[in-house]
Amino acid sequence: MPGPKVVPVQGDAHMPARVDVVVIGGGIIGVSTALELAERGVSVALCEKGGIGEEQSSRNWGWVRISWRDPREVPLMAEAIRIWQGLDQRIGRDTGYKQCGIVFASMDEKYEAKNAEWPDILSNYQMKSRMIDGPEFSGLYPGMKHDFKSALYTPADGRAEPQKAAPAIAEAARDKGAHILTKCAVRGIETSGGRISGVVTERGSIACSSVVLAGGAWSSLFARNAGIDLPQLKVMNTVIRTKPIEGGPEHTLYGKDFAFRKRQDGGYTIVSRYDNIVEIVPDSFRFMLKFLPALKSEWRSLRFRVSGRFLEEGRMAQRWRMDEETPFERCRVLDPKPSDRWTNHALAQLKKDYPVFAKAEIEQRWAGYIDVSPDAVPVISPVEDVPGFFIATGFSGHGFGIGPGAGRLMADLVTGHAPCVDPTAFRLSRFFDGSKIEVISGV
Template sequence: MPLSIPVAPFQGDADLPKQTEVVVIGGGIVGVMTALTLAERGVPVVLCEKGVIGGEQSARNWGWVRQLGRDAAEIPLAIASRDLWRGMNARIGAETGFRETGISYLCYDRADLETWGAWHAKGAAAGVETEMLDAKQAQALLPGAQPGLLGALHCASDGRAEPWLATTAMAEAARRAGARILTGCAVRTVETAAGRVSGVVTERGAIACSQVVLAGGVWSRLFAGNLGIDFPQLRVIGTVARVTGVSGLNDMPVGASHFAYRKRLDGDYSIALRNANITPILPDNFRLMGEYLPSLVTAWRELRLRIGPDFVQELRMPRHWTGDAPTPFERIRTLDPAPTRPFIRKALENLRQAFPAFAQARVVQEWAGVMDVTPDAVPVAGPIASLPGFFIASGCSGHGFGIGPAMGQLTADLITGATPIVDPAPFSIARLRPKLAQAA
């Protein structure tokens, strides 16, 4: 069955290698960038993806590459990733859609001004060059905007890239650099010897290796749980649409409290209802409720709780298995949830009021993606000391596309012992699971 989004085609390798140095589990942008960086450094690496490269959230996001609005812990990673995006097309010899267009967050009331004014000060202290624009400056920056703006937070060095294109282009570059990339090849489990990683078992057979990176996005908690690793992670579903018939706006992605838009490489626009996501009620919501309550208190206006057939499906899904039988990763190759159409209708209504250029906009495509969210909405990148040789690079909390290049390089740095691109301490599993950061 075709996916609800187009993803640039990628043909995986036909043969299963018998051994390598590193196996990366997951063909999203974080896993692909980990494999690319390792391959460029001469490290033998095999990437295994249960479905298609970039088929889940890496191709379903807004396509923003931003430093604006990041958590303080994540700002260095966002800055480093922006720098990597700047040279990505030249590095991989292909088009990712990256353009350094700037990004603006618009202020329509005093609360917006206070929120983004406070972040402006925080960002400046962390090295992000932003401007807090007044009403006149914001209006001048945004030709076509209706009157009513009180100001905007603007970062000229932010930009955009094309989700459906970028990850597969990076994967082709990784293969040219020497990585082996397998699609339609789920990893079932990890094998150990003498208390450390010794290989993986895939649906096609075993691969001997000394190190494994779990970059499985929303699937990471399930996979890690089978190894006795309790990785805290919940799911949030975001909806996006592509609209055509818009002209007269500049190339900059723009967000406000009630809409977001990005000009695409094909000239159309991707739009969304900002601060509106679905949180499906699943068994893990109850298992992890205590850890997520603090963030729910502050973010409850952005989330719509929903209970449906997914609850029963998750309840019936096995949480433990061996490597000699099919796993949940083979039963569900790609998560392709239905979009929430009322969100798109409302986003388009809001955009038409703010920018007359959207008056004749027509929706030509809608889709949804599942984000993997940690309790503090900050990713995890680093080793799991209780299982030597095993690394997790996941939990990007809806930020993975923008920060993916630096997440991949940080993971490769930790594997090879290179100087980390950023301080890895804020991304250690230790902040969420101290025992997993301690050697067994």
């Protein structure tokens, strides 16, 4: 199935023999890390097996939000919002960012109680958020049928364009001296004296002193070949893009049966709250114990299924030599078939409840694989057993908005600068040091 149309980035023809840092993965996390490093005068090569931003970084909802996040992410998301606010000017390119505000409807008493906590939480970060009543909700969404008594409105939240953002940041990193290498899969890392000394790519070797793995849904497989245990699974989510709609709302909404946000082209991204499909694959059994807390907490929002993906991943090489073709070269872009059922329901309910969408036409539908960690909090961490190796993955559907902040934190860790936020919650070792794995329900 054809995915979203991403702004193309032409990769460099020349591959450097040596850099300070190699970043693996050209999604929002990888390009943000590369930009931060390049701006600090660090020589960096970003290697992407396919094209920049062609997987989940261009397939997500496009939300840039601090509300309804896991509390462990909030400080980093506050940093990310500060970056987003000046990002277009900083890089000289358009990411589509707009601080439009996001509304979370109080669908029941439980949601209302959770919503009511956020104004106080965000006041600690000098960000405004408040509860609104039914009449004020109707003022933001005139003509919409609803039975909400209240909702959470956070003006600091916003949106950006996933098909533009990662490419724009990658080009800005190149402006600052970064090498951007597309269709250049990294096959593995090399070490000397017990620490990172380089990488081997399908196009040859690059010597370096540090490597950042920001490979999204591919990260666990890459780490496994390097002898590193990284618990991670994938969740598939489907998105609808509509044709432009005259007079549609500016504010993003998370409602009972649907969620939507306005796009820069005047159309809307529409999604279902229930469309989180978990394919049963061999890794499901490999990481089962690590993910039990998530299953107990979030099983109502997940749809489990067995499909051909089980055999596909079962046949996939788990180990390989540096001179062998890897799974990353055999599959340049994860482009799963969209799921129609829940998105069709979401659109039908939206048309019924909100007359402005009555004539909405689907322009495109796509799906993507979200990289999920056992506690739904990312790994942004050095690998203690391999000095010079760092991992940034497992963003669990929250990566797009937090991406610029994650890139800054990772650059801090790589260069040894004081971290912009406390990275303790994001350490890889939490999954193995006896720490309690806790899932704090969010969106």
